[in-house]
Amino acid sequence: MAETVPSHPPAPEEGHPHHEEMSFWSKYIFPLDHKMIGMQYLFTGIAMAMVGGFFAYTFRMQLAFPGIEVPGWGLVSPADYNALVTNHGAIMIFWVAMPVLIAAFGNFLIPLMIGCDDMVFPRINRLSYQIFFLSVLVLIASFLVEGGAFGGAWTAYPPLSAKAEYSLTPLGSSLWLLAVALEFVAFLLGGINFITTAMNSRAPGMKMYDIPIVVWMIVLASIMFMLSVGPLVAGAVMLFFDQQLGTGFFDPARGGDPVLWQHLFWFFGHPEVYVVLLPAMGIVAEIITVFARKKLFAYKTVLYTAFGTGILSFTVWAHHQFVAGIDPRMAHIFTITTLLISVPIAEMCFVYIATLYGGSIRLTTPMLWALAFIAEFLIGGVTGIFLGASGADIYFHDSYFVLAHFHYTFFPIAIIGFYAGITYWFPKMFGRMLDDRLGKIHFWGTIIPFNGIFLPLFILGLAGQHRRIYNYEHFPELATPELQALRVLATVSLLVMLGFQLVFLVNFVRSLRRGEKAPQNPWKANTLEWQAPSPPPHGNFATLPTVYRGPYEYSVPGRAEDYWPQNAPE
Amino acid sequence: MIERLVASASSYAPDIDGLILLIAVLVGFWFLLTEAVFFWLILRFRARDGQRAEYITGEEKSQKRWITIPHLLVLVCDIFIVVGAVRVWYEVKQHLPEAQQTVRVIGQQWAWSFVHPGPDGRLDTADDIKTVDELHLQKDVTYHFELTSRDVLHSLSIPVFRLRQDAIPGRVIRGWFRPTKTGVHDFQCAEICGIGHGIMAARVIIETPDEHAAWMAEHAPTTSLAAAAVR
Numbered sequence: 064m065a066e067t068v069p070s071h072p073p074a075p076e077e078g079h080p081h082h083e084e085m086s087f088w089s090k091y092i093f094p095l096d097h098k099m100i101g102m103q104y105l106f107t108g109i110a111m112a113m114v115g116g117f118f119a120y121t122f123r124m125q126l127a128f129p130g131i132e133v134p135g136w137g138l139v140s141p142a143d144y145n146a147l148v149t150n151h152g153a154i155m156i157f158w159v160a161m162p163v164l165i166a167a168f169g170n171f172l173i174p175l176m177i178g179c180d181d182m183v184f185p186r187i188n189r190l191s192y193q194i195f196f197l198s199v200l201v202l203i204a205s206f207l208v209e210g211g212a213f214g215g216a217w218t219a220y221p222p223l224s225a226k227a228e229y230s231l232t233p234l235g236s237s238l239w240l241l242a243v244a245l246e247f248v249a250f251l252l253g254g255i256n257f258i259t260t261a262m263n264s265r266a267p268g269m270k271m272y273d274i275p276i277v278v279w280m281i282v283l284a285s286i287m288f289m290l291s292v293g294p295l296v297a298g299a300v301m302l303f304f305d306q307q308l309g310t311g312f313f314d315p316a317r318g319g320d321p322v323l324w325q326h327l328f329w330f331f332g333h334p335e336v337y338v339v340l341l342p343a344m345g346i347v348a349e350i351i352t353v354f355a356r357k358k359l360f361a362y363k364t365v366l367y368t369a370f371g372t373g374i375l376s377f378t379v380w381a382h383h384q385f386v387a388g389i390d391p392r393m394a395h396i397f398t399i400t401t402l403l404i405s406v407p408i409a410e411m412c413f414v415y416i417a418t419l420y421g422g423s424i425r426l427t428t429p430m431l432w433a434l435a436f437i438a439e440f441l442i443g444g445v446t447g448i449f450l451g452a453s454g455a456d457i458y459f460h461d462s463y464f465v466l467a468h469f470h471y472t473f474f475p476i477a478i479i480g481f482y483a484g485i486t487y488w489f490p491k492m493f494g495r496m497l498d499d500r501l502g503k504i505h506f507w508g509t510i511i512p513f514n515g516i517f518l519p520l521f522i523l524g525l526a527g528q529h530r531r532i533y534n535y536e537h538f539p540e541l542a543t544p545e546l547q548a549l550r551v552l553a554t555v556s557l558l559v560m561l562g563f564q565l566v567f568l569v570n571f572v573r574s575l576r577r578g579e580k581a582p583q584n585p586w587k588a589n590t591l592e593w594q595a596p597s598p599p600p601h602g603n604f605a606t607l608p609t610v611y612r613g614p615y616e617y618s619v620p621g622r623a624e625d626y627w628p629q630n631a632p633e
Numbered sequence: 634m635i636e637r638l639v640a641s642a643s644s645y646a647p648d649i650d651g652l653i654l655l656i657a658v659l660v661g662f663w664f665l666l667t668e669a670v671f672f673w674l675i676l677r678f679r680a681r682d683g684q685r686a687e688y689i690t691g692e693e694k695s696q697k698r699w700i701t702i703p704h705l706l707v708l709v710c711d712i713f714i715v716v717g718a719v720r721v722w723y724e725v726k727q728h729l730p731e732a733q734q735t736v737r738v739i740g741q742q743w744a745w746s747f748v749h750p751g752p753d754g755r756l757d758t759a760d761d762i763k764t765v766d767e768l769h770l771q772k773d774v775t776y777h778f779e780l781t782s783r784d785v786l787h788s789l790s791i792p793v794f795r796l797r798q799d800a801i802p803g804r805v806i807r808g809w810f811r812p813t814k815t816g817v818h819d820f821q822c823a824e825i826c827g828i829g830h831g832i833m834a835a836r837v838i839i840e841t842p843d844e845h846a847a848w849m850a851e852h853a854p855t856t857s858l859a860a861a862a863v864r
Contacts, residue, residue, distance in 0.1 A: 141828045216825045222802060223785040229742065229827055315803025321786060322801065355678070360691030361700060386788070387799045388806055391727040398718050402711040409663075409707045413700050414691070416667065419674040421687030426679070434675060441667055445660040452714050454652045454721025458635075458795040461788060461823040526638040527792030529823040533831040540639070540792070540819040618686040625685055 095185035096601050101170030102492070103192050105485075107199060108163035112478075115154040116561055122147045122533075127547075127554035129534040142231070144533035145214025150202075152217030153239070156335070157246050158202070160477035162195060164342040165250065165288075168484055169257050169281040171492060175592035175599060176275050178266025178608040178630070183259045191252035198245035205238035213239035216531060218328055221313035221321045225305040237306050244299045247292050254285030266591065266630070268610035273629065275590050275614040276365060280345030284338045287373050291334040298327030325387055329380035336472065337376045341369055343480030344411060347433045350487050351415060352615045353588045354430035355422030356625050359615040360414050368407035368414070375404045385456045394453040401451030408444060412437060423618070423625075427586075428502030432483035435510050436475045443471030446521070464524025467517045474513060482509070482567070489571075490585050494598040495578030501570040508563030515556030519549035587626045590614045594630050635795075642818065642839060643794035644775075644811040645725050650795070652721045659710045725796070729809055732777035736768065740780075740787030740800040740822065743829030751853040762852045766835040768820060771845040775811045788824035791837055799824055812839040 094100055117135070124131065125139040132138055139147070170188065174181055182188045206212040213236040215224040224240075227233035261274065261282045301312040302324065311317030313324050352359050359365065381389060381397040415437055424430070446468040449455045459465055482505075489497050528541050535541040535550075584593040595604050608630035616627040634657065635641070635650050678686075689696060735756055737748035747768045751760025756779075762769075770776060780789055782800040790797045794810050822833035840848060 141831055144831070145825065145828060214825075214828070220786050220824070223825065223827060229785050231828060315801070320803075356680075356686040358688060358690055360689065361697060363692065364697070364700065385722075386726075386797045388801045388804060391722070394722050394726070395719050398722070399715055402715055405711060406704060406708055410700060410704050412667065413703055416671050416674065417691065417699055419671070419678060421689055422674075422678045423680040423684060423686040424675060424678050426675075434671075438668060438671065441664060445664045448660050448714060449653060449656050452652065452656055452718035454649060454718040454725065455656060457722070457725055457797055458649050458653065458792075460797050461790070522638070525635055527790075527819075527821075529790055529821050531825045531830060537832050537834045538819045538821065618688050620688055 093189060095181070095189055097170045097174050097182045097185070097188060098492075098599065098603075100188050100192050101167045101172075104162045104170060104195070105167035107196065108159050108167060111154050111158040111162070111199065115151050115159055116564070118147045118151040118154070120557060120561060122151070123554040123557050125533060126535075127551045129536060139533065141533050142211060142214055145216075145531065146206075146212040146232075146235075148531055149214050149216050150206075150212060150239075153243065154202070155473065155477060156217070156339070157243060158199060160339040160473065161246070161250060163481050164339050164346075164477065164484075165257075165281060165284055166191070166195070166253050168277070168342060168346065168488075169253070169285075171488070172592060173257055173260055173278055173281065174264070175491075175595060175603055176278050176590050177261060177264060177269060178591040178604065178610060179260070179264040180602045180604065180607065182256045183264055184256050187252050188256050191249045191256070194245055194252065195249035198242045198249060201238055201245060202242035205235045205242060208234040208238060211235050218332070219302070219324075220328075221302060221305065221324050222315075225302060225313050225321075227306070237303060240299055240303055240306070244296060244303075247296055247299075250285075250288060251292065254288050257285045258282050258289075266608050266610045269629070272362065272366075273610055273613045275345075276348040276359065276362070277342065277345030279366060280341040280348075280369060283369055283373050284341045287334045287341075287376065288338045291331045291338075291377065294327045295331035298324055322384070322388055325384050326380070329383045330377070332383065333380045334373075334376045337372055339476050340472070341372070343436065343476040343483075344369075346480055346484040346487070347415065347436050349588075349590065350429050350433035350483055351418055352617060353487075353586050354427055354433070355419050355424045356617045357418050357422040357615075358617055360417040360420075362613065362615065365411060365414050368410045371407040372404060372411075375400060375407065379404055379451075382451050382453075382456070385453050386460050398451060398453045402448065405444065405448060405451070412441060412444070428497070428499055428506060429483055429487035431503065431506050432479055432486060435506070436479045436483060439471060439479060439510075439513070440475040443468060443473075443475065446471060459524065461530050462524040463520045463528045463530060466530055467520035467524055470517050470520075474517075478509070478513075482506075487586070488592075489574070490581030491592055491595075491597050491599070493575055493578075494581050495574050496581050496585065497574045497578060498570050501566055505563055505566040505570065508566060509560055512556040512560035512563070516553045516560065519553045523549055584628075587624075589616060589626050589628050591629055594628055639792045640814065640816065640818070641793065641795070642812055642814040642816065643791075643796065644813055645721070646793070646795040646813075648721050648724060652717045655717050656714055659714060663707065663710065726808065729777065729807065730775055730811075732809065733774045734771070735777045735779065736770075737779045738768070738781075738789055738800070739783060740789070740826070740833075741783035742785065742827050743822075743833040745787075745789075745820065745822070745833070745835040749849075752849055760853045762849065762854075764852075766820075768835065768837045769845065769848055770812050770837060770839050771842055772812050772815050772839055775809060777807055777809050780806045780808065785826050786824045787822045787826050787833070790821040790823035791818065792821070793818040793837070797823055815839045815841055815844075 121133050121136045124133040210232045213232050215230050223229050224236055230236050261278055304310040305312055311319045313319045313321045378400040382401045385394050450459055581597040583597055591608055610629045618625045634654055739746045744765055747764045749762040750756050751762055780800045782802045787800040798808055816839055818837050820835040820837045
């Protein structure tokens with residue numbers, strides 16, 4: 064496999080009207096250029112992150128100060144609360160983590176990093192974004208219909224999600240489901256493109272082991288997504304029929320089984336965690352090698368652990384269902400597989416840490432984010448062990464401990480991973496440098512309050528606080544002043560963190576217009592995207608590159624420079 | 634660790650707490666070690682003028698053992714945790730000790746109802762005591778519970794017992810607990826079940842034998858009625 068070196072495919076003629084001045088319409092609204100489609104995903108993802116963040120603000124205010132008029136929302140009713148937590152979860156995973164980490168970075172980076180001029184299927188790529196955009200519209204519509212938005216949690220367990228008489232959202236739940244299904248279609252199309260492009264369009268000379276880790280990770284994530292999403296799409300269709308046509312797939316009164324949905328959902332849902340984790344790990348790998356000026360420690364090991372994680376992730380889903388009424392003997396099997404998956408993930412973290420050894424570390428803003436990813440993700444990783452161990456999960460299941468745990472994984476993935484990537488590739492994307500001082504203020508203003516939000520929630524979880532309750536005053540043991548103080552601490556930290564995001568927005572917008580012009584390769588990196596102009600024009604490279612070596616040849620002894628671009632002949 | 638925050642009131646609560654402590658010690662050790670090494674490396678290898686990074690591929694055996702040895706040690710820790718988890722799980726969820734009493738727990742939107750056996754100690758007889766949002770138990774008696782739901786998924790959660798179990802419509806799930814301390818504690822629904830999920834609060838009341846007998850005498854359907862039913 065490693066011997067077959069692909070040559071450049073002929074550029075699809077219809078997709079690339081090179082050097083022609085394009086209209087605003089065809090350049091920004093219906094583009095075929097992978098970079099512009101990446102931007103569309105990026106900006107849609109950022110907009111959705113603001114929506115998801117606003118929801119979090121609203122329900123955290125309600126939890127800290129029950130019954131107040133939340134500025135910007137008003138009184139939070141129980142139905143509001145359920146809809147807010149449901150859609151906060153769904154948005155942050157399906158409409159933020161997925162479009163930003165996989166679609167935005169994948170679209171922008173894959174053709175540039177493997178040294179070709181565009182995706183293999185530019186029109187499918189455009190269709191992918193259009194369907195994604197449609198899914199956003201459908202999701203928004205679900206808030207506007209009679210009965211209000213769906214509030215049955217992002218996991219949408221039937222019978223609550225299946226029957227309007229239980230959920231009280233006859234249209235909201237169907238539109239929500241439709242939006243999720245459309246989003247899946249968008250990412251299936253995008254994933255096909257990523258896999259095909261990375262396998263077929265690599266620059267001459269780029270062997271399998273010369274592909275940058277982030278490209279590998281996005282490709283693996285796309286494969287995992289394709290393999291896992293089928294059962295859930297089937298489940299979504301069945302659930303939709305239950306909602307709208309009155310079938311009984313999940314209705315026990317007519318021979319259906321509500322637990323079946325949980326299997327279909329988590330068979331997708333757990334690999335999904337790794338679908339977003341792997342690209343974030345890839346981004347971190349690129350950044351730490353550049354700013355430690357080090358070759359990635361054991362490149363092949365990283366790759367194999369990612370493969371291992373991918374395969375194992377299909378065997379762990381029922382750890383979400385230990386207490387859901389499955390046969391108790393099943394728990395043993397899933398405890399073992401779940402704890403096994405800690406091994407490749409731990410190994411990946413060890414590899415990244417080992418990469419720092421002997422390095423020459425510069426703590427630039429992207430490097431701070433990349434290092435913070437490792438430091439914070441470790442907390443998410445180790446707390447997961449408590450939940451994977453069946454005996455301990457009896458207590459922790461559906462408690463705030465779970466909530467804090469997965470925010471310590473998803474926040475590093477979706478937010479820290481995003482900031483790491485955007486601060487690192489911003490010069491390439493927009494041709495200007497971000498302000499480093501504002502970047503660092505934003506970094507500390509995000510990381511410190513982030514821990515302030517979620518560390519208290521671990522304690523609340525240990526104290527037995529269960530999830531998705533709009534007001535804990537009904538539970539005497541949870542309504543103590545000490546526990547309420549922790550809730551207030553979490554909410555205040557959230558307010559501080561959200562406030563500091565303005566620093567990023569200011570930095571982003573100001574740098575777009577007035578930032579220092581970025582040189583072609585500001586970080587002195589090896590990978591091919593840095594050998595294209597900043598920003599790369601339509602078609603990416605003036606002459607398509609040929610690859611001579613792996614992506615991480617930093618500080619090679621005997622060379623004058625401490626970096627060695629993949630396409631430099633000598 | 635947990636009993637400082639929530640009382641421990643069932644026979645298996647100390648075992649679950651012990652398992653959580655075991656995991657906390659093992660993963661806590663790895664967590665602190667990893668973070669310590671991580672921050673030490675960042676401080677130790679900060680860029681200095683005129684000093685170049687080392688070229689280490691990490692592909693040689695002597696280098697790779699820095700990864701493989703910790704990796705094997707993690708695996709060993711995993712085995713300890715799996716053994717602990719399986720033992721506790723078996724005790725709490727898989728193995729059913731002989732019941733002295735059986736109670737029925739029914740979840741519905743948005744209340745818990747309970748059926749207690751009356752003085753005759755059996756369910757489905759005329760002297761059953763039905764309550765809403767109050768589960769009366771006697772200390773040091775091994776109970777089986779029969780858990781079901783009338784509509785959507787609910788989850789029986791009694792933090793002081795360290796017990797959680799989802800209730801599924803159309804199924805009766807059997808489990809057990811043995812209260813070890815008297816007191817009144819929160820009883821929660823831990824699975825989102827609609828707009829009233831947040832008010833689906835109930836209480837578990839654990840009584841001494843005397844108190845329990847008194848409560849039963851007060852609430853059992855009158856003997857004449859019960860006798861009539863038997864006749």
